[in-house]
Amino acid sequence: MPLAVDMRHIRKFFPSSSVLACDDVDFAVEQGEVHALVGENGAGKTTLMNILYGLVAPDAGQIFVHEKLSHIAHPNDAIKQGIGMVHQHFKLVPSFTIAQNILLGIEPNQAGFIDNNDEADIVRRLSESFGLPVNPNARVADISVGMQQRVEILKTLQRNAQILILDEPTAVLTPQEVRELYVVIRKLAADGRTVILITHKLLEVKEVADRVSIMRRGRMVATHSVADVSVRDMANLMVGREVILRVDKSPATPGDVVLKADNLLVAGAGGIPAVFGVSLEVRAGEILGIAGVSGNGQTELVEAITGLRPVEGGTINLLGQNITHASVRKRREIGMAHVPEDRMVVGLNLKTNLDENVVVTHYQDEPYSKRGILRLPPIRKLAQQIVDAFQVKSARVGEEIKTLSGGNLQKVVLGRELYGKPRLLVVNQPTRGLDVGSIEFVHKTLIEERDSGAAILLVSVELDEILSLSDRIAVMFGGRIMDVLDAEAANEQDIGVLMAGGSLETEPAAAEKV
Amino acid sequence: MIEFLNTHSRQVRIGLIIAGVLIILLLLISLPMTLLQSSIRLATPYVLGSLAALLASRAGVLNLAIEGKMLLGAFVAVVTVYQPGVLPGQGRDPILGVLVAALFGGGLGLIFAVLYLRIRINLVILALAVNLFVANATVFFMRVQFGAFGTLADPSIRSLSTLQLPIIHSVPFVGPLLSGYQILVYLSWVMVVLVWVLLFRTQFGRHIRAVGENREAAESVGINVTRVQIFALTLSGMLAGMAGAFLSLGVLSQFVENMVSGRGWTSITISLFAFEQPVGAFFTALFFGLAEALSFYLQSRPEVNLPPDLLLALPQIATITALVLVALRIRTAELMKRRTFAQQFGHELDKLRRGVLAGGQD
Numbered sequence: 001m002p003l004a005v006d007m008r009h010i011r012k013f014f015p016s017s018s019v020l021a022c023d024d025v026d027f028a029v030e031q032g033e034v035h036a037l038v039g040e041n042g043a044g045k046t047t048l049m050n051i052l053y054g055l056v057a058p059d060a061g062q063i064f065v066h067e068k069l070s071h072i073a074h075p076n077d078a079i080k081q082g083i084g085m086v087h088q089h090f091k092l093v094p095s096f097t098i099a100q101n102i103l104l105g106i107e108p109n110q111a112g113f114i115d116n117n118d119e120a121d122i123v124r125r126l127s128e129s130f131g132l133p134v135n136p137n138a139r140v141a142d143i144s145v146g147m148q149q150r151v152e153i154l155k156t157l158q159r160n161a162q163i164l165i166l167d168e169p170t171a172v173l174t175p176q177e178v179r180e181l182y183v184v185i186r187k188l189a190a191d192g193r194t195v196i197l198i199t200h201k202l203l204e205v206k207e208v209a210d211r212v213s214i215m216r217r218g219r220m221v222a223t224h225s226v227a228d229v230s231v232r233d234m235a236n237l238m239v240g241r242e243v244i245l246r247v248d249k250s251p252a253t254p255g256d257v258v259l260k261a262d263n264l265l266v267a268g269a270g271g272i273p274a275v276f277g278v279s280l281e282v283r284a285g286e287i288l289g290i291a292g293v294s295g296n297g298q299t300e301l302v303e304a305i306t307g308l309r310p311v312e313g314g315t316i317n318l319l320g321q322n323i324t325h326a327s328v329r330k331r332r333e334i335g336m337a338h339v340p341e342d343r344m345v346v347g348l349n350l351k352t353n354l355d356e357n358v359v360v361t362h363y364q365d366e367p368y369s370k371r372g373i374l375r376l377p378p379i380r381k382l383a384q385q386i387v388d389a390f391q392v393k394s395a396r397v398g399e400e401i402k403t404l405s406g407g408n409l410q411k412v413v414l415g416r417e418l419y420g421k422p423r424l425l426v427v428n429q430p431t432r433g434l435d436v437g438s439i440e441f442v443h444k445t446l447i448e449e450r451d452s453g454a455a456i457l458l459v460s461v462e463l464d465e466i467l468s469l470s471d472r473i474a475v476m477f478g479g480r481i482m483d484v485l486d487a488e489a490a491n492e493q494d495i496g497v498l499m500a501g502g503s504l505e506t507e508p509a510a511a512e513k514v
Numbered sequence: 515m516i517e518f519l520n521t522h523s524r525q526v527r528i529g530l531i532i533a534g535v536l537i538i539l540l541l542l543i544s545l546p547m548t549l550l551q552s553s554i555r556l557a558t559p560y561v562l563g564s565l566a567a568l569l570a571s572r573a574g575v576l577n578l579a580i581e582g583k584m585l586l587g588a589f590v591a592v593v594t595v596y597q598p599g600v601l602p603g604q605g606r607d608p609i610l611g612v613l614v615a616a617l618f619g620g621g622l623g624l625i626f627a628v629l630y631l632r633i634r635i636n637l638v639i640l641a642l643a644v645n646l647f648v649a650n651a652t653v654f655f656m657r658v659q660f661g662a663f664g665t666l667a668d669p670s671i672r673s674l675s676t677l678q679l680p681i682i683h684s685v686p687f688v689g690p691l692l693s694g695y696q697i698l699v700y701l702s703w704v705m706v707v708l709v710w711v712l713l714f715r716t717q718f719g720r721h722i723r724a725v726g727e728n729r730e731a732a733e734s735v736g737i738n739v740t741r742v743q744i745f746a747l748t749l750s751g752m753l754a755g756m757a758g759a760f761l762s763l764g765v766l767s768q769f770v771e772n773m774v775s776g777r778g779w780t781s782i783t784i785s786l787f788a789f790e791q792p793v794g795a796f797f798t799a800l801f802f803g804l805a806e807a808l809s810f811y812l813q814s815r816p817e818v819n820l821p822p823d824l825l826l827a828l829p830q831i832a833t834i835t836a837l838v839l840v841a842l843r844i845r846t847a848e849l850m851k852r853r854t855f856a857q858q859f860g861h862e863l864d865k866l867r868r869g870v871l872a873g874g875q876d
Contacts, residue, residue: 074736075733075734075736076736079736085734087734091728091730091731091733091734091735092728092731093723093724093727093728093731093732094727094728095723095727096720096723096724096727100720101731104720104721104724104731104732104735104737105721105732105735105736105737106735107717107720109716109717112716112717112718113715113716113717114715114716114717114720155735263863263867265856265859265860265863267852267855271851271855273855273859276859276863277863277866277867310852312852312855312856312859312860313856313859313860313863
């Protein structure tokens with residue numbers, strides 16, 4: 001089979017976040033195949049495809065389209081080469097009709113004037129020739145997400161795309177819509193078109209793809225024929241094996257229920273449920289770990305529990321009080337602390353100094369303020385205490401913190417959040433981007449906190465972290481909790497299967513109650 | 515309340531339109547003809563200004579510099595027509611003044627667009643700078659070039675001539691209501707239609723709307739977003755310039771320092787209030803014209819015992835009311851969106867749970 005796409009030695013470095021998104025990546029796709037490109041969020045697969053589509057300029061490497069060297073500097077170049085992309089977040093104009101969206105930019109016109117009936121006819125013919133029925137005159141704002149995706153696919157076909165890139169196409173679809181999409185994908189491939197499927201759902205790969213390429217941390221790890229690899233193999237290649245960090249801990253002695261969430265419903269971007277019916281309990285003196293590939297609702301779950309995102313359905317209880325719609329301050333007064341995912345933006349204010357960053361959760365209490373006036377000496381004392389207790393190197397009272405390393409910044413956050421002995425600690429990706437020493441420190445601190453009776457909800461995409469710290473492990477996929485495992489009995493393989501959307505044979509449909 | 519709006523949105527809209535028509539009819543019957551006439555005349559800068567505002571925001575740029583562009587139009591229109599020494603009323607044709615004002619407004623719109631889109635100056639700072647610059651530059655030129663303080667007036671400056679519409683002007687009631695205004699008043703009505711045709715019947719208008727509503731969608735199909743926005747801002751500037759020319763040549767036949775006095779800002783409010791629809795903006799502008807005319811009318815009535823300051827503030831009160839309504843509308847829309855989400859997916863969730871409890875599969 002001739003190659004439809006051949007990308008060689010692609011390299012892309014993002015200086016702003018200092019991430020090497022693509023590190024000498026080779027990627028070849030045969031004509032007429034469905035080729036899955038899998039990897040965790042941040043593995044570089046979307047960047048690679050954005051390079052192919054001309055949205056991102058590579059630092060190095062060559063791209064051959066239909067075996068001809070191509071310069072793709074802009075999506076227009078890609079479209080001219082017969083490449084079409086359906087983005088994860090659809091690029092549609094909500095108030096326009098289906099026909100107007102499909103023909104956007106290529107409207108048939110007479111001296112600049114448009115005839116709506118002409119447009120509807122063109123779209124009707126297009127949809128019939130591909131067997132993808134749509135109502136050309138329906139407004140995009142009024143149609144289902146699955147239909148919107150169909151509009152996006154038709155948009156690329158109207159521009160005569162021979163190579164279609166679908167970015168996480170099933171992330172927003174209902175199971176019924178997913179099945180319909182599979183049929184469409186197979187049909188397009190049968191017509192001789194090439195489909196590249198970006199995904200992290202391995203069952204989906206098994207079901208619809210011919211071949212699969214796996215990326216991990218900016219590198220191309222393997223390319224296989226789908227028939228030759230199991231879901232488990234793919235999961236292992238995707239997540240990879242890291243150095244297992246040993247954490248010394250004694251068995252947990254769980255006490256009373258501290259946090260109880262029941263049947264939570266939380267909206268994500270674009271009006272899609274990000275958390276769909278999650279129920280869980282965290283007890284005093286235990287760590288509940290939430291494992292999962294990032295982007296499966298963990299962030300929204302944490303934001304809902306900590307009060308940063310509205311809850312649309314279900315209830316949250318903290319120490320017997322209903323906090324479903326309580327303010328962040330109210331939650332903190334009851335005894336919640338939060339170590340957020342993004343310490344640079346949410347966790348800390350890098351534009352101000354250490355003092356203000358540590359007192360920000362307690363500034364309204366005595367002795368830190370009196371009659372609305374901040375009092376500097378006690379604040380400085382608190383800052384010094386945290387610096388000493390958490391060994392925050394090179395941090396000085398009253399000075400800026402933006403020059404501190406990631407590990408030291410995280411220590412500042414931890415020190416602040418653990419001050420005042422919280423009853424519940426919600427921790428999201430606590431060791432992302434930290435060096436080994438800092439990781440060890442964070443892990444040790446969390447275990448100590450657990451042993452002194454705090455309930456800890458730990459969310460992490462690092463499987464090792466989950467395995468070594470948690471007492472119980474809940475696996476999240478597609479906004480739902482797939483299963484809850486006892487940490488003693490859990491192994492990496494089982495969790496990998498659950499993270500990929502599969503289920504464990506031994507415990508069917510036990511995913512409801514945590 | 516929200517559920518009701520949610521399920522009956524179409525009926526609510528039709529109800530609002532019927533209510534609007536009834537209010538207009540009631541006003542037409544009950545108000546004196548002179549008041550109606552001055553309402554229509556005074557609405558003209560609002561009609562043109564709100565068209566300028568909605569054209570820009572349809573292209574995704576909140577044009578906060580309309581005030582300055584209107585002021586520039588008012589100034590250059592008078593300067594064009596100003597010819598000291600000629601016999602009174604024999605100066606240059608005011609139509610020329612309007613054209614030059616449109617040209618300068620468009621020019622300023624173009625400069626604004628290039629500074630914002632190409633050099634990427636912060637939009638708010640840029641708009642404030644333009645507004646302040648024009649306000650001070652007009653005063654400066656007035657003093658240095660014409661030796662005028664506060665007001666630039668001359669017998670040579672003619673105001674725009676009025677136009678009697680054939681046939682219509684002899685129809686009772688309708689004739690005095692619709693006929694006998696200056697040509698720019700009628701031109702503003704034509705502009706309402708032209709802007710509507712541009713936005714909803716041409717390819718370029720479709721691109722403007724796509725850029726404003728979902729910039730990435732437009733970019734991804736190869737529409738040159740920057741070019742579309744520059745063009746829309748230039749057109750917007752031309753309309754604002756014409757609105758300014760009406761203030762100086764249509765109402766007073768002189769230029770007065772800072773004579774726009776907030777009408778540019780009000781125009782933005784009108785555009786927001788009218789959902790950025792040209793026809794809706796036209797009727798909203800008429801309402802603001804009425805508020806302004808009413809303020810003058812009541813001041814001239816000795817039997818009205820309201821404080822004059824309050825009457826003077828009538829248009830501003832109307833503006834604040836409109837802004838509050840706009841904010842309420844946005845809030846309601848958000849609430850309705852959340853309510854719909856909770857209903858739809860809450861229901862699906864219930865179904866799913868019942869299925870699980872009954873031993874079914876998801």
